[in-house]
Amino acid sequence: MKHDNQEDIQLRNKLNDLCLLRLFRNTKKEFGEYIEYNLTTNNSILKIKPFTARCLYRELEKQISQDTYSELDINEILDIYKEASDLYIREIKKIHIDPETDIELLYAYLRYACINNLDTPEYNDKKLDKLLDALNSHPPVRLAPLLLLMLKILPIYTSKQGDVKDINTDFAKLYYFFKEFAQKEPTVLEMPVLEIMKHDFDRCEHKNRIMLIHMTCCAINSFCSMMNSADSYDLITHINNNTQLPDIEGTYWYDTDHYNDTTTFWDFEQTATGDYFLYQNKFKLDLQEIYRKRFEITLFNQWNSLVLYAVKSSYIPILLREKKQVQTDKQAWYKCEMDNCDFPLEIKLSELMTGKDILNIRSLTRLTDERMVEQINNWIEKFKTIDIKENSTKMSEEDYEFRAAPFAITEKSIFVKLETEEYEEKPDRYYCILKEINEGLRKITINDFVGILTTHKKRYVGFSPISLFLDVTDDEAIKKSQVELVDRITL
Incomplete structure (x- = not known):
């Protein structure tokens, strides 16, 4: 009972911390209203009976x-927030990092x-050297709360600042910090997760x-997944799940707003990768x-x-060709x-990223008119089909085919079987890829989806979850990709 x-x-005490730090509600009054306890007088959460406070905290x-x-x-958030705050007070605050003038740092x-x-x-900077020295000389702390403290978006854990003055301004400051950060990274340029969260934030009542x-x-997780192949796997797995x-698929769709005068129809085809x-x-x-x-x-x-x-x-x-994960x-x-x-x-779409409307449709409606479906099929049978490139000229597009291939996994390597027609005299040959070449x-x-991708007379061993494609077009490419051709799978 004592325990x-x-x-x-x-x-x-944790309930009290939630209130004092204004994590769940922006004012003490709003927090009191939520837990149905008047905090506008001299009442304190610490005066609530412990069992009642426990029930409130669990909810x-x-x-x-x-x-x-x-x-x-x-x-976990309260724990890592406190750890980051303690380190910030002891070591980092005295470095005097200004989020406006030290943004590059x-x-x-x-x-x-x-x-x-x-x-x-x-980046060569004395303040950054001091920051790294402070961090390396102490047990590691989580990046998210520490970054928010350095940006002066979150107060220190023992803060007496009181109510949040403008949560919208705080969000905008954080949003543009990450947006500009992404734009400075040549292989990233944008993190769509920011737009999804902005959409979520704008519609949130509290x-x-x-x-x-x-x-x-x-x-942070999004950036890590773009820059580190091991983290990329976790992100793709999350999306796949x-x-x-x-x-x-197997039917035609039309732009809902232009059906009466349209000769444009859409259709879906499911791929091997889902x-x-x-x-x-x-x-x-x-x-x-x-x-x-x-x-x-991809729909997820x-x-x-x-x-x-x-x-x-x-x-x-x-x-x-360009080795870029994201192209805006x-x-x-x-x-x-x-x-x-x-x-x-009916499928309705609304943009999450302004200016990136590559489909140029707001709504697709399934075509249920059988006579029109038959007419479209007749056109497809009789008319010449021209694949259009991005610039809308009548040129054949760089197409590709990505087919699953049998593969085996050992402790140190992954073996991907060659297609039989490639080496008819030796059908049982494999691409051997050492795991150490990519985390x-x-x-x-x-x-996972692993296979052979062919495009523009080139061939790659592809690992879909990490967007890794190793050129195996010829002997020179195989050697450069650190891939080995073998006759058998070895443990």
Whole structure:
């Protein structure tokens, strides 16, 4: 019983911390109203009976988990917040880092903290040296709360600052910090998670500091996944686990706003990787030609919203040439709404990233007119199909094919079987890829999509979850990719 009372007191103290730090509500009055306890007088949470406070805290714990889509544990947040605050007070505050004048320092520190193979910061500054010395001489603390303290968005844990003055300004400050940070990274340029969170924040009735912590964690995780192959695997696995595959292929769709005068129809084709090709077919009746564009889309749930991610069909070939994970002019993110999640008749889209509307549609409606379906099929059979590149000229697009291949995983290597027709005299040959050449390969499992990608007379061994494609077109490419051709699988 004594132990239970002590635990109740500890949870009452945490409830008090939630209130004083204005994490869940922006004012003391609003927090009191939520827990139905008047805090505008001399009443203190510490006067609440311990068991009652415990019950209140447990309910808040559930609510915060729900608000952050089960991604934040408030107990852990309070602990890492306190640890970061203690270090900030002892060591970092005296370095006098100004988030406005020392912004490049903070960007350099963030890159150094997030990128695994970055041995030293790419920024020469005495303050940064002092910051790293302070961090390296103490037990490690979590990056998110420490960054928010250095940005002066969160107060120190023992703060007496009181109510939050302007949560919208705090959010905007954090949003633009990460947005400019991404734009300075040549291989990133944008983090779409920021737009998804901005959309979430704008529609939220009770904006709070918990959301700022959540956003910081998500932005850091997103950047790490783009820069580190092992983290990329975790992100893709998360998306795959939340991917939606409604019944949308095998039929035609039309732009809801222009059906009466349209000769443009859309159709979906599911791919081997669990995504879709989305084709836009423009029928030129006078020329008896079909101008076709292809996009690649993924449908997945993110924070209780269905998101449609679309890329132009040339994305993979350009990724192979330019080694860029994200290309701002070739992708778009939409909030997606369907009238039926299994068999939709209408799909509505709204942009999550301004200026990236590559599909140029707001709503697609399933074509149910059988006579019109038959007419479209007749056009497809008789007309000449012309694949349109991004610049809309009549040129054949750089296409590709990505087919699954049998593969085996050992402790040190991954063996991917060559297609039989490549080496008919020796059908049982394998590409042997050592896991040590890329950290993400250590996370590949037998359930992941691994195969051979061919495009523009080139061939690659592809690992879809980490967007890794190793050139195996010829002997020189195989050697450069650190791949070995072998006759058998060895343990």
